[in-house]
Amino acid sequence: MSIDVSTETITAEQIAAGARAHELDRAHVFHSWQAQGPFDPMAIVKTEGSWVWDGAGNKLLDFSSQLVNTNIGHQHPKVVAAIQEQAAQICTIAPQYVNDARSEAARLIAELTPGDLNRIFFTNGGADANEHAIRMARLHTGKNKVLAAYRSYHGGTHLAVNVTGDPRRVASDNATDGVVHFFPAYPYRSYFHSTTEAEETERALRHLEDTIILEGPSSIGALVLESIPGSAGIYVPPAGYMEGVRELTTKYGIVFIADEVMAGFGRAGKWFSVNHWNVTPDLLTFAKGVNSGYVPLGGVAISDAIFETFRDRVYPGGLTYSGHPLASAAAVATINAMKEEGMVENAARIGEDIIGPALAEIKAKHPSVGDVRGTGCFWAVELVANCETREPLAPYGGSSPAMAAVTGALKKAGMLPFVNFNRIHVVPPLNISDEDLRAGLAMLDEALSVADAFVEA
Known part of the structure; x- marks a missing residue:
């Protein structure tokens, strides 16, 4: 519109x-x-x-x-109206109670996510979405290390900024949070002296597997990667790279977290950027475009396997404003407007x-x-x-x-x-x-x- x-x-x-x-x-x-x-x-x-x-x-x-x-x-008038209508009904309610805006937002998001990412944990933004995704992965696998790319950004909170791979990390990074960085596939400024995209994919994946082997697969719980890095440079992964990352994480029993905070909800021309490669991660984080930032909202889309870990085991995490009604109503209106228009x-x-x-x-x-x-x-x-x-x-x-x-x-x-x-x-x-x-x-x-x-x- x-x-x-x-x-x-x-x-x-x-x-x-x-x-x-x-x-x-x-x-x-x-x-x-x-x-x-x-x-x-x-x-x-x-x-x-x-x-x-x-x-x-x-x-x-x-x-x-x-x-x-x-x-x-x-x-956008449809989203502004939805926030106003929700405010007239329920402005806020604690997350342990059901509210219809959150339930409908979760349904709409789960319909759009790839594969079996059918459960949605709502956060206040992208940084805490990534923090909770990593926590889920660590608890699910029982392994602590996290692999993350250089030239990346995952948020400004404590763990998220340590996972981040750009200079904003340095002032707060004390190297005690179990994060191991690797070089990403970045054809224009190749770290592998590649001359073609095919070379870049092959060499970057070999480097990633070497990193996994040398760090010890039995110690690595998660790999977090922006599907298309955003503030780090919008360098679209070359053909075959994302599929290769998915194969390596599966091979070594590592939870693959796709950070779609900036690249998701249509920004890259598909509902989620992983759709460009038909890749399904184990966890997918989102924020920003889910409701265009009209009210703060983020979240984690969770695979069935990871959900089962917490079916009878308490998940030790939560937020006062998880699935806030005003934010959720904005998400429902945003997604519907995006579809309709x-x-x-x-x-x-x-x-x-x-x-x-x-x-x-x-x-x-x-x-x-x-x-x-x-x-x-x-x-x-x-x-x-x-x-x-x-x-x-x-x-x-x-x-x-x-x-x-x-x-x-x-x-x-x-x-x-x-x-x-x-x-x-x-x-x-x-x-x-x-x-x-x-x-x-x-x-x-x-x-x-x-x-x-x-x-x-």
Whole structure:
């Protein structure tokens, strides 16, 4: 559903409220992933469809879907109405009691998950979904170690950030949580000196099996892997890799956890990204797109075998807000709206027909673009200072004046971008209009002229 925002304006009252909110924010709010002093956050005073308005009244195209979670755009009327209707009935209830919103959300999710992932444990977000999935796997297998990939992100809570394989882990990683990292299949920056995708798959799987053998299969309870890594770079696994991971985890009795927190619920052009390879994990974690973040919600989809472990054995875990009625009602409305309006199919279409071709043209045009990759509404543009050496335009784990200039050019052009290290992610809502999508891609094309100026001569 595309919402017409052409006549929307921001009032003086909204701008004044935004200024007041910014003042209070700076006085009292402690922000995540920031040095608090120099940070000057943007106030948002209105959101609608694929657009947001900042504290100065500027209209910006949200090409970030916020944190890649507003899959159905902002203020979708069906979801807003569902939250309002639920609030009028039951705002909250403890998780030990049945509520119809949670039951229906679980049914809808279980219908969409692959294989026998028929039971749903609800959490408040993706990090705690991954923490609980790992706990379930450890209890199910009686084994403690967890394998996780470098260049990954699984959440900011204690275990989830230790499982994470990007620099955000380092400050909190004391190497005592049983996590073992391995190198993922990443064709553009191969750790295995591969020259083809087939080589990358074969070598990455050999490395993974060697890691399993050397660490000891009898000690490894779980392997957690983003089906398509998100904030780590949207590097789509090469053909055969996911199937190979599934085979290895089965061979060695390891629970395979597919992290679909960012890649799930249509983002990659299928309901879940594992569907691209017809792979069924033992546990699947989700959040973000399940209700577009309108109310915090995440969860774990559980296979029948792991469910049986806890049929007569107490599962030692829970959350006060597990399956919160407002969040669950938002999930029901979101999933139904996505089905009724064909959003997953639309994501696949625009990825294949619009985003992919446009990014290929952008790559051919701009010497700063080293790689473009993705599927559905889930793409990354990797910027480099030198296409031959693939030197990134910002160091791994940091930014640079070049990336700051590109980000500034995108915002000046009217875009709210998703930028991480040396990459710009193209991750708009699944129901963005073709017109708005093409406008955003044109903004990106123009801004990359700024990046080109930083390319080595």
